[in-house]
Amino acid sequence: MRLAASLAATAVAALFMTAPAAHAVDCPVAEGTDRWELNDEEVVALYDCIKDWMAESYAAEGDEIGSSYRDWAVTSTRPAVAGAHSERFLQTFANDIAAEQYLKFEEEGVEMPVGSMLAKESFGINAKKNILRRGPLFIMEKVGLDEAPDTMGWLYSGLQPNGKVMKVKQSFCHDCHVGWEAQDALAYPLPEVRLTATN
Numbered sequence: 001m002r003l004a005a006s007l008a009a010t011a012v013a014a015l016f017m018t019a020p021a022a023h024a025v026d027c028p029v030a031e032g033t034d035r036w037e038l039n040d041e042e043v044v045a046l047y048d049c050i051k052d053w054m055a056e057s058y059a060a061e062g063d064e065i066g067s068s069y070r071d072w073a074v075t076s077t078r079p080a081v082a083g084a085h086s087e088r089f090l091q092t093f094a095n096d097i098a099a100e101q102y103l104k105f106e107e108e109g110v111e112m113p114v115g116s117m118l119a120k121e122s123f124g125i126n127a128k129k130n131i132l133r134r135g136p137l138f139i140m141e142k143v144g145l146d147e148a149p150d151t152m153g154w155l156y157s158g159l160q161p162n163g164k165v166m167k168v169k170q171s172f173c174h175d176c177h178v179g180w181e182a183q184d185a186l187a188y189p190l191p192e193v194r195l196t197a198t199n
């Protein structure tokens with residue numbers, strides 16, 4: 001009995017240790033869809049199709065952020081195309097330490113506390129196949145000036161859609177983000193989709 005029970009326990013543990021392979025999901029997009037022209041309902045419908053697949057994909061290698069960012073505070077009413085980040089649809093999540101300050105979307109004198117983390121999921125349109133495609137999970141972590149003196153204390157990173165760590169050049173990310181210096185290098189979601197504490 002004991003042996004059988006422990007064998008069963010091992011089998012169960014093995015099941016959980018091997019990350020489930022994220023199954024490809026076909027999310028059809030009407031031919032000729034202009035990503036800039038979609039209304040709220042249309043974007044939400046696309047997101048509803050791809051969101052579970054995205055979360056599974058980022059978690060596929062057991063990455064801590066990739067496995068938990070969906071429990072953080074969502075910061076927009078829906079994903080939106082801002083232009084930067086390869087014209088993908090973007091949706092940012094803020095961890096407990098970041099959420100209160102981030103959700104104010106302040107434009108002056110912003111200083112995010114050390115330990116703040118922002119994870120932004122992304123997806124695009126494969127115009128040849130007329131389906132959605134997953135993009136990377138982009139991550140910013142406030143590690144402080146001692147650790148990241150050249151990037152205002154931010155560490156930039158990312159996960160590929162298969163859950164593997166993306167190679168990121170700090171200056172590539174920061175050279176653009178530094179444009180929002182008074183906002184502590186944060187660019188924020190587009191104004192029309194920002195989720196404020198009051199709405």
Ligand code: HEC
Nearest residue numbers: 082084090118138139140156157173176186187188189190
């Ligand atoms: C050409 C400019 C540009 C580059 C390069 C860039 N970003 Fe961004 N990033 C933006 C803009 C604009 C936003 C806000 C758009 C939105 O989320 O809708 C943003 C938002 C973010 C956010 C959400 C937090 C915030 O700023 O509000 C994260 C996380 C992020 N980027 C990570 C990265 C990482 C990691 C890299 C490098 C691999 C990178 N970015 C490169 C322009 C850029």
